[in-house]
Amino acid sequence: MTRLALTALAALLPALAHGEPLVLAWSPNPHTPQIDIALQKGYFDAAGLEIELVSFPTGRTGFEALTGGQVDVAFMAEFPAAIGALVGQEFSVIGDLARFTGNRVILNGATVLRGGEGRAALPEDLAGRRIGTTIGTNVDYALxxxxxxxxxxxxxxxxxxxxxxxxxxxxxLDAIMAFPSFYSAARDRLGADYAELRLRGYAAHFILAAGPGMTGARAQELDAFMAALVRADADVRADPAAAMAAVSASMQGAITPEALATIWQDVDVGLRLGSDLVELLVSEADWITVQGVIKAEPLSFDEMLGVIDAGPLRRAAPEAVDLP
Known part of the structure; x- marks a missing residue:
């Protein structure tokens, strides 16, 4: 994979030497070490790219900036892409950086498990309870x-x-279904009353989406961008400890490498594009229409496949793509 990425970079360098900045909507986080490594080791620079980072409070707002033409590539969880596909927005999913399998409902054991402290929480414990979540998001879907x-x-x-x-x-509230970034705060606040119920069968996908200009007139830049990430992805697999150190440094020590090692027990890190992502987007889009969040017709697998552009990743690392 690294050799293919380097070959792609070398072929693209002359054409990219004087290009405009590629605006990337991304903030340091525990789940995208490929970007941290590519920035730290200068892989984007080596590809002839000037990366301009723009931070947004959520992946959804970053996606809105992408579809509004304010950024070129955006990082987010997969749910906004399902919404975008339903309403016909112009964008392409170009990569799936990591999958988080540790989603959980957090319970106040002092009330929910009264008399049963020490046992694992069960779905039945949620019956009749007040459960907080952020409506219209992937955690709402999962709950x-x-x-x-x-x-x-x-x-x-x-x-x-x-x-x-x-x-x-x-x-x-008796329980909450929150974004993973709030898990440690919940554990700290609840202390001995902290209890959790882990979900099975749902993984949040941390993806990259590109605006129409990047898959059109600036396609060479997008190829170089993905090739640089493929190179960084190989580094993450070869030396996870160094990748954790890079992420910790990028987050200015907010999360230590030791804490990242624990978090990554529930994270499948690896740049790819597969049918599992498309199937999840179809399921989420169907759920969105059933909930009445958006009035639209559900999308088939083939229709959802239309928002995936596997070309840049396939050219850099053919084995990383498992799509029809």
Whole structure:
């Protein structure tokens, strides 16, 4: 994979030497070490690219900037792409950097597991409970799927991501389905009352999407960008410890390499594009229409495949693509 990426970079360098900056919507985070490595080791520079980083508070706002033409490539979880596909926005999913398999419902054990402290939480413990989540997001989708599969009815309460942990600690909520970045805060606030129920069958995909200009007039730049990430991806596999150190440095020590090692037990890091992502997007789009969030017709697998552009990754690393 590294040899292919280097060959692609060498072929593209003359054409990219005087290009405009590639604007990337991305913020340092625990799940995208390929970008940290590519920045740290100068792989984007070696590809003849000038990367301009722009930070957004959420992946959804970064995606909105992408579809609005303000950025060229955006990092996000997969859910906004399902929404974008439903409403016919112009973008392409170009890479799947990592999959998070540690999604969980966090419970206040003092109330929910009263008399049963020390045992694992079960889906039945959620019956009739007030569960907070952020409506219209991937965690809302995952929670609804869990409750439906378990045949459990509960009161789902909408709250902003930053409000969920305080509400749980106060006792206003019995449980929350929050974004992974809030797990450690919940554990700290609840202490001995912390309990969790891990989800099975759902993994959040951390993806990259490109605007139409990048897959058209600036396609060579996009090829160089993906080739640089393929090179960094190989480094992550070869030396995970060094990758963790790079991520920790990028996050200015907010997460230590030791903490990242624990987080990565639930993260499948690796740049690829596969049918599993397309199937998840189809499922989420179907759920969105059923919930009435967007009035649109559900999309088939082949229709959803239309928002995937595997060309740049396939040219850099053919074995990383598993799509029809």
């Amino acid at each position: 609804d799927r869990l409750l439906h599969q378990a045949g459990v009815e509960a009161e789902v309460v909408s709250a902003a991501p930053s409000d969920l942990v305080p509400a749980l600690a106060r006792g206003d």
